[in-house]
Amino acid sequence: MSNVIADANWKFHWRLTESAGIMIYLAEYRGRRVLWDGSLPYVTVDHQRDVMEDEAQAPQARGPWWVPLGTRTLAGNVRVQPFRGGVELTANFSAGPYHYMQMWRFHDDGRLCPWLTIHGSGLHDRHTYHPHWRFDFDLDGAGHDAVEAFTEGGWQRVEEEGWFPHTGEADDNGFVWRQIDFATGSSVLVRPHTWDDAELFAVRYHDGEWAPFSPRNAVGTAPFPAAYVGREPLEDQDVALWYVAHVHYDQAFPYTAGPWIKLEGFGRDK
Amino acid sequence: MATPKRTGRQSRTTTPWKKAKPGTAASAATSRRRGARAAVAKARTATAPAAEPALPPDVTASDPSLFAPLTPGEIADAVRTLTEDRRVAAMAKVGRYRVITTEPLVVKPPHWITGHRLARVVVYDYAADRCVDACVDLDAGVVAHLEVSKAQPMLSRDEESEAISVATLDERVRDKLTLGETALVALHYWGLDAADPAYARRSAAVMFGQHGGHPSLVAIVDLIDNQVTAVVPAAQW
Numbered sequence: 001m002s003n004v005i006a007d008a009n010w011k012f013h014w015r016l017t018e019s020a021g022i023m024i025y026l027a028e029y030r031g032r033r034v035l036w037d038g039s040l041p042y043v044t045v046d047h048q049r050d051v052m053e054d055e056a057q058a059p060q061a062r063g064p065w066w067v068p069l070g071t072r073t074l075a076g077n078v079r080v081q082p083f084r085g086g087v088e089l090t091a092n093f094s095a096g097p098y099h100y101m102q103m104w105r106f107h108d109d110g111r112l113c114p115w116l117t118i119h120g121s122g123l124h125d126r127h128t129y130h131p132h133w134r135f136d137f138d139l140d141g142a143g144h145d146a147v148e149a150f151t152e153g154g155w156q157r158v159e160e161e162g163w164f165p166h167t168g169e170a171d172d173n174g175f176v177w178r179q180i181d182f183a184t185g186s187s188v189l190v191r192p193h194t195w196d197d198a199e200l201f202a203v204r205y206h207d208g209e210w211a212p213f214s215p216r217n218a219v220g221t222a223p224f225p226a227a228y229v230g231r232e233p234l235e236d237q238d239v240a241l242w243y244v245a246h247v248h249y250d251q252a253f254p255y256t257a258g259p260w261i262k263l264e265g266f267g268r269d270k
Numbered sequence: 271m272a273t274p275k276r277t278g279r280q281s282r283t284t285t286p287w288k289k290a291k292p293g294t295a296a297s298a299a300t301s302r303r304r305g306a307r308a309a310v311a312k313a314r315t316a317t318a319p320a321a322e323p324a325l326p327p328d329v330t331a332s333d334p335s336l337f338a339p340l341t342p343g344e345i346a347d348a349v350r351t352l353t354e355d356r357r358v359a360a361m362a363k364v365g366r367y368r369v370i371t372t373e374p375l376v377v378k379p380p381h382w383i384t385g386h387r388l389a390r391v392v393v394y395d396y397a398a399d400r401c402v403d404a405c406v407d408l409d410a411g412v413v414a415h416l417e418v419s420k421a422q423p424m425l426s427r428d429e430e431s432e433a434i435s436v437a438t439l440d441e442r443v444r445d446k447l448t449l450g451e452t453a454l455v456a457l458h459y460w461g462l463d464a465a466d467p468a469y470a471r472r473s474a475a476v477m478f479g480q481h482g483g484h485p486s487l488v489a490i491v492d493l494i495d496n497q498v499t500a501v502v503p504a505a506q507w
Contacts, residue, residue, distance in 0.1 A: 004334070013334050018371045019424055025337050025376075033330045036378065037337075047507050062507060063468065065457035065475050068424055096455030096477050097485055123477070123485050123504045142329045142378055207377055208405075208415060213370060213392050216460050218420035219470045238378070 005080060007087040008108035014089055016078055019068030019213055020134075021102045022091055029110055030267045034188065036136040038114060040102055041211040041224075042066050047127040064130070066215065067095040069102065085109070097122055103258075110266055115258035122249055131257050132225070133243045134211045137188050139181035142238040146180050147202045158202055161229045165199040166192045175262070176200075179239060186265030196245035196257050201225045205238040329378050333385065336376045340389055345372045348389035348406040355413045358393075358402055366397040370423045375405055383407050383414050392423045394472070396494060422460065425474055429493055430456040433474035437489040440498040443478065446487055450480050459490065467492055467499045479504070 004013050012027035012035070020039035027035035046064040067073055075094040080087065086107040093100045099120040105113035116131045139145060147158040150171050155178070158164065170176045175189040177200050192198035203209070203225065215223045225242040245257040340348070349369055353362040361367050375390040377383055386409040393402040401423050405415035425433070433456040437443055459475035461468035472493045479485035488507050490500040 003338075013337060015337060015339060018373055023337075026332055026334050036329060036332075037376075049506075061462060063460045063462040063466070065459040067455065067457055072427055072430075096457070097479075098455075121484065123488070123507050138329050140330070205378075207381055208417060210375065210390070212421065212423075214422055214424045214458065216422040216458075218422075 005087060005089075007082060008085065008106055009110070010087070010106045010108075012106070014078075014104070016071060016074065016091070018070045018072075020211055021069040021093070022078060022089055022104060024089075024104055024114075029263055032140055032186070032266055033138050034112075034263060034266075036138045036142070038104075038133065038135045039211060040069060040114070040116065041132050041134055042215050043069065043100065043116065043118075043129055043131040044215055045098065045122065045127055045129055047123055050126060064215075067098065069093045069100060075099075086111075103256075110263035112261040112263070113258065114261070115256050117254050117256045118247060119254045121253070125249055127249050129245075129247045129249070129257070131245050131247070132215065133258065134225070135241045135243070135261075136205060137179050137241065138238070139179065139186050139188060140184045141181070142205070144182040144236055145239050146182065146235045146237075147239055147241070148178050148180065149200075150176050158234055160231050160233050161203045163199060163201050163226065163229060166197070173262075174260075177202075177241075179241065181265075182236065184265060186263070189262045189264060190241070190243065191260040191262070192243070193245065193257060193259065195255075196247065196259075198243060198245050198259070201229060201242035201244070202234060203228045203230075203240050203242070204232045204234060205240045209240075332376065332378075336385070336387060337374055340372060340374050344387070344389060344408055347408055347411075348372055348391050351406045351408075351411055352391050352393070352402075352404050352413055355404075355416070357413070357416055358395075358404075361393070361395045361398065361402065364397045367393050367395045367402075368426050368428060369393050370426045377405075383410075386410065386414075388414070394423055394426075396472075399472070399494070422472060425456070425458050425472075425493075429472075430474065432496065433476050433491040433493060436491050436496050437476035437478075437498055440489060440501070442501045443487065443489050443498065446501065446503075447478060448486070451478050451486060452481070453477070454479055454481065454485060456491075473499070477504075 009030050013025050015023055017023045020041045023039040025037040044064040044066045073093040073095045075092040078091045080089055088105040090103050097120050101117040103115040114133055118129050148155045149164050150169055166176050174191045178187050178189040180187040209228055212224045217223055217227045243259050247257050370392040372391050375388040386407050389406045391404045401419050401421045403417045404413050407414040434453045454477045457475040459473050474491045476489045477485045478487040485504045488502045489498050492499045
């Protein structure tokens with residue numbers, strides 16, 4: 001199976017990674033570069049205790065764990081399938097009681113859906129999933145980009161690197177964050193799933209700060225991607241975005257997490 | 271998991287992007303590129319106003335083949351190149367390390383190794399309890415970037431197997447297992463509490479139970495000493 005797909009106004013490449021699921025790279029829409037690469041570096045899971053006793057007496061919570069989504073946990077093959085108005089890649093991953101289906105859906109109107117369906121019941125019912133996506137959008141080139149967040153009733157420019165939780169505010173179409181290319185005016189908008197309890201980390205791209213092969217940093221320090229967040233300015237820079245969802249398990253599972261992403265300024269918008 | 275607060279960039283032992291050895295093909299290529307860049311810069315100085323913004327790096331002409339999975343030979347080449355680098359000589363000599371993963375890496379322009387075939391090699395050094403994250407330039411045969419930190423990379427497949435083996439042989443685990451219960455998976459685990467041995471030590475959580483059923487037991491394995499440090503019924507996790 002070819003790893004280059006040209007369909008539904010998109011052209012992109014993909015490969016299965018060792019730990020970050022299906023990676024998409026060098027994606028173009030209507031012949032213009034959109035994405036350098038995008039992947040799902042990890043899905044951490046933490047379990048909560050059923051604390052009926054005095055909170056102060058309760059033992060410390062245990063840490064999170066995770067398994068790489070990649071060749072070692074792949075169940076079946078990566079599938080490429082056209083659908084009405086687009087094309088999608090899917091792959092299933094399985095590790096003990098955890099089962100995931102990763103999706104990349106490309107719509108011909110410029111929408112992009114990097115999603116993860118979470119199956120399985122975990123160790124017990126009281127647990128939460130934290131899928132982390134990383135996107136390195138290069139809108140018509142790497143530089144001259146900026147990030148904006150929809151707050152206080154309008155789009156506000158993000159001046160420096162940071163962590164931007166979804167507070168519930170969104171524009172009329174539900175978009176909460178966007179990356180803009182100054183040179184062409186094109187943009188990529190991110191709409192979180194209502195129940196994702198999502199947040200976005202925006203960091204300046206640096207060689208050497210690629211997706212780490214673990215969320216865990218050194219002892220006593222913040223995990224990734226928080227460890228990459230400093231105070232560097234983002235305006236007119238090359239930017240990398242991390243979308244993190246927090247999904248608590250309930251009986252209605254399976255649940256599909258992940259953002260809607262929409263391109264604007266790439267030709268005819270519907 | 272609580273949302274982490276903003277933090278400053280973590281301090282890491284990072285060597286700058288290493289330049290090619292003098293006299294090598296890579297060095298010559300680098301010199302040519304430098305010469306070309308210097309010429310362009312000189313021309314711009316002469317003809318363009320000083321305030322003209324720099325052109326953005328041209329990422330649109332990238333070569334997709336650079337993203338292709340590494341061949342077994344390229345993986346062997348990358349690991350050999352890294353272990354022969356004098357900066358990790360102590361690690362290579364002691365030999366208590368594991369190669370966690372080796373994957374292709376593509377660097378954006380205008381970096382000097384843009385367009386080179388690169389491998390990212392991540393190694394965990396048990397002897398020094400440290401992570402070595404290297405970018406090996408396969409075209410030039412040099413380690414182009416080396417970062418040594420206390421970060422914990424993911425577990426290698428060998429470590430997952432080792433954790434399952436250690437946990438399965440532990441008497442406290444065997445005493446609690448019922449007929450048909452086996453190791454289901456080895457998870458990459460770390461503790462949040464300083465009193466938890468997994469807070470500071472490389473660890474795995476091995477889950478036991480019936481295939482297709484709910485897990486019944488979790489064993490925490492310290493991978494430095496290869497011993498089980500905790501056995502917890504699943505319901506109490």
